[in-house]
Amino acid sequence: MYSYMKGELVEILDETIVLEVNNIGYNIHIPASMIDSFHGTGQTLKIYTYFHVKEDAMKLYGFLTRDDLKIFKQLLGVNGIGPKGALAILTVMTPDDLRFAVLGEDAKTIAKAPGIGNKTAQRLILELKDKLSLEDAFEAKLMHQEEGAEMKVSGIKSEAVQALTALGYSSAEALKAVNGVELHEEITVEEVLKSALRQMAIL
Numbered sequence: 067m068y069s070y071m072k073g074e075l076v077e078i079l080d081e082t083i084v085l086e087v088n089n090i091g092y093n094i095h096i097p098a099s100m101i102d103s104f105h106g107t108g109q110t111l112k113i114y115t116y117f118h119v120k121e122d123a124m125k126l127y128g129f130l131t132r133d134d135l136k137i138f139k140q141l142l143g144v145n146g147i148g149p150k151g152a153l154a155i156l157t158v159m160t161p162d163d164l165r166f167a168v169l170g171e172d173a174k175t176i177a178k179a180p181g182i183g184n185k186t187a188q189r190l191i192l193e194l195k196d197k198l199s200l201e202d203a204f205e206a207k208l209m210h211q212e213e214g215a216e217m218k219v220s221g222i223k224s225e226a227v228q229a230l231t232a233l234g235y236s237s238a239e240a241l242k243a244v245n246g247v248e249l250h251e252e253i254t255v256e257e258v259l260k261s262a263l264r265q266m267a268i269l
Contacts, residue, residue, distance in 0.1 A: 094128035097156040137161040155179040226258040
C-alpha cells in the first residue's frame with residue numbers, strides 16, 4: 067500500500083516512532099536498533115514501510131533503506147516468523163550480519179534474537195539460504211559501509227551549519243562556508259567549524 071513515507075520525526079518510543087506526514091501522525095514500528103540512527107525529534111526522515119494487516123490489527127513497519135525492508139519481507143516469508151519475530155532479529159543483527167549468518171549456517175547467532183529458538187533459526191537458514199548469495203552479501207555490506215560514511219558526513223555538515231547560525235550568521239552564509247570545507251569521514255564538527263570560520267574571516 068505504501069512504498070515509503072517522508073515527514074517529520076515528532077516522537078520516539080520503544081520500538082515505535084511517530085512520523086508526521088501532511089499533518090497526520092503515523093505510528094511506525096521499527097527495530098529498536100534503528101533508534102541509534104536518529105539525531106532526535108524534528109528531523110525529516112524517509113521511511114520505507116510495510117503495511118501489515120490482520121483480522122484484529124493494522125500496523126505499519128518502517129526501515130531506513132529498501133534493503134532493510136527487503137530482508138524484513140524475506141523473514142516474514144519464513145514459516146513461523148511474524149512481524150514481531152522479524153523485528154526482533156533485525157534488532158540484534160544488521161541485514162548484512164543476517165545474510166552472513168544464514169550463508170554460514172550460524173543458527174546459534176540467529177537464535178540470540180528474543181523469541182527465536184534454535185529450531186526457528188534452523189528453519190530460517192533452510193528457507194533463506196537458496197535466496198541469498200555470498201557475492202550479494204559482500205556487495206550489500208560494501209554499499210552500507212559507503213552509505214554510512216555519507217550519512218555521517220552529512221550529519222556533521224548539518225551540525226556545523228546549525229552552530230554557525232547560532233553564532234549569528236545567516237543560513238546562506240553558514241551553508242556556503244561549510245560547503246567550502248573539504249569533508250571526509252574522519253572529520254569532526256569542531257574541525258569543520260574552524261575551517262568554515264577561517265573562510266568567513268577571509269571573505
